[in-house]
Amino acid sequence: MEEKVINIISSVCEIDKKDIKLDSNLINDLELESLDVVDLVVAFEKEFNIKIDDKDIKQFQTVEDIVKYLEK
Amino acid sequence: MNKEYPFYEHIKINNLLELIELKKDDDIAFSYKESDKIIKKSYKDFYNEAILLSNYFYNKYNNKHIALIGNNTYNWILTYFGIVLSGNVAVPIDKDYDLDLITKLCKNSDVKDIYYSYDYNSSYEELKFNLNKLEDVNKYLDEGKKYSNKYKIDNDKLCTIFFTSGTTGANKGVMLSQKNIACNIYQASSIFKPDIGSTVSILPYHHAFGLITAVFKPFYYGMEIYINYSLKYIMEDLKEIKPTTLFVVPTFIEMFYKQIWKTARRSKKDKTLSKLIKISNLLLKVKIDIRKKLFKSITDSFGGNLSYIICGGAYLDQKYIDWFYSIGINILNGYGITEAAPVLGVNRNNFRKRGSVGHIVKDLEVKIVSNEICVKGDNIMLGYYKDNKASKEVLKDNWFYTGDLGYIDEDNFLYITGRKKNIIILSNGENVSPEVIEEELSHDEAVCEVVVYSMNNQLIAEVYPEDGYLGDQEYFDNLIYNYNLDKPKNRQIALVKLRNEEFIKNNNRKILRDKIGGE
Missing domain, CATH: 3.40.50.12780 (ANL, N-terminal domain)
Structure with missing residues (x-):
């Protein structure tokens, strides 16, 4: 799961995979804007065929948060 | 006023009832998706439903402050009109605030009743106020059929409290009357003319820009x-x-x-x-x-x-x-x-x-x-x-x-x-607006973020460099040297300080100047 998530972040946000760590903060480390995060959510929804509520998006602070959420 | 560019002519409105009375035809006013199907509401539908809902609110509340919390929906807008057309006061609140902050803002603005979107966030149910679901609007509309709304609009009376999300201090409750809102719809329409057609409303309704400018104004144009x-x-x-x-x-x-x-x-x-x-x-x-x-x-x-x-x-x-x-x-x-x-x-x-x-x-x-x-x-x-x-x-x-x-x-x-609050006053009485200097410096490719402040009566530029320029003091000394060349002595930057990490910011990604070591 971790690898899949990192692959998606890397492809959607055009960030080198080696710069994406489990504890990377989306806003501060990966320098994403809030709308980039929305973009990511759309990609996760498509890839995992799930629906992520808007209100849950703000829980996603780090890469790990996303992995944990998706594992659930 | 430049003669070649006169103001556009529009009908003047004085309150929000006059806004919805402008057009009561079958043209589409609002559309939205519900389970992948597009629902359309005409100007006539909207007028009729807003009036019915105002009957409901008039019967249930008398000059009460009522909070609206939820994502952008037709029901949100309709409920807003129900509240203000019945002489009550609408208090739109950011749907993403945590429950403690929502509680605080509601208390500060004397709200006892909340209309919220259960579909957006069911945890609003934990709020200790009188709670009503925005999803139940049809029920309220049915109720509204039993009553009539006898409220005569007072254009000057408080109708909405918008909370500011300033970069410093607590949220302030901005009190607007129907006259304020109607006047601005008219004012802004005097200088902008849209192409006929549609708009997609994407800004949140708890902001004046998202609601008044991005929804009421296109409505006024008949879009x-x-x-x-x-x-x-x-x-x-x-x-x-x-x-x-x-x-x-x-x-x-x-x-x-x-x-x-x-x-x-x-x-x-x-x-x-x-x-x-x-x-x-x-x-x-x-x-x-x-x-x-x-x-x-x-x-x-x-x-x-x-x-x-x-x-x-x-x-x-x-x-x-x-x-x-x-x-x-x-x-x-x-x-x-x-x-x-x-x-x-x-x-x-x-x-x-x-x-x-x-x-x-x-x-x-x-x-x-x-x-x-x-x-x-x-x-x-x-x-x-x-x-x-x-x-x-x-x-x-x-x-x-x-x-x-x-x-x-x-x-x-x-x-x-x-x-104004960012202005730097040097001991010679000279006023310096740091944003002007920051704007100029930020055009350099090596500058990721920059904040200008004063220390010991001198101007300091603190820079967070772009990747590849981290710690390159020589580059930035040179940049400041060139910047200073055409500036009067008292506006020259004395020192450039480099950072290894970006500046601390608030939730809206604005730099918190108070957290930087100026005077």
Whole structure:
């Protein structure tokens, strides 16, 4: 799961995979804007065929948060 | 007023009942998706439902403050009208605030009853107030059939409290009357004319810009307003709805810009795009405009009909305006403030100036006092709720002191140079607006973020460099040396300090100046 998530972040946000760590903060480390995060959510929804509520998006602070959420 | 560019003529309205009475026909006012089906509501439907809902609210509440919390929906807008047309006061609150902050704001604004979106966030149910679901609007409409609304609109009475989300201190409750709101709809319409068609409403309704400018104004023009349910679907919605006009904040412009380049890079067309832009810009100089043809695939991703993007709410870099113009999309940059309900100026369809936040709206007096922009008109708020001290600081003899610094040119265009609270006063009495210097320095490719402040009566520029320039003191010393060359002695920067990490920011990604070591 971790690898899949990192692959998606890397492809959607055009960030080198080696710069994406489990504890990377989306806003501060990966320098994403809030709308980039929305973009990511759309990609996760498509890839995992799930629906992520808007209100849950703000829980996603780090890469790990996303992995944990998706594992659930 | 420049004679060649007169104000557009529109019908004057004095309150929100007059707004919905303007047009009661079968044209579509609102559309939105519900389980993948598009629901359409005509102007007549909306009028009838707003009146029914006002009957319900009139019967249930008497001059009560009622909070509205939820994502953008038709029910949200309808409920807003039900509340204000029955003499009650609407208090829109940010749906993403945590329950403690919602509770605090509700208490501060004397709210006892909340209408909330259960579908958006069921945890609102834990709030200790009288709770009602926005999803139950049909039930309220049925109830409304049993009663009538005898409230006669008082244009000057408080009708809405918007909370500001300032960069410092607590949220202030801005009190607006129906006259304030109706007046600003009319004022802003005097300087902007949309192409007939539709808009997609994407800004949140708890902000004056998202509700008054991006919804009420298109409604006043008689446009179709498509309500975007979630930002996740924004690109899909644009393609499907094909809006002619969009109202956005700068973040959206930056996102669109990034998206376009990302798409180009993926299809290995980024170099071609750069070239086409250069060619098109050259041709434009000799009055040949083939932008529509050249950039069709890009404009199609916005639906293909987009003529204008109105941008406000925060500073927008001119580079985006220029770039979108190159591909055939006009960004009209504007300026507003919640306390003015909210629009004060916007660039016009055929009358724009680089670097300006636009032409000043009709029926607004503007004066500049010690560089501060002060305005007077029927759109100016009644005051801050239960905060006389703060109200008195900004409202003097019916003039509202915006706290923004700027100037007006000979054509009545407004320019913003900074915020008053950020001003640096040097010991020689010289006033320096740090934003002006920061803006100039930020154009250098090595500068990621920069904040200017004073220390020991000298100007310091603290820089967080872009990757590849971290710790390169020599580069930045050189940059400052060149910057200082054409500046008077007392405005020169004495020292450039480099950081290894970015500046601390608030939730809206604005740098918190208080956290930086100036004086």
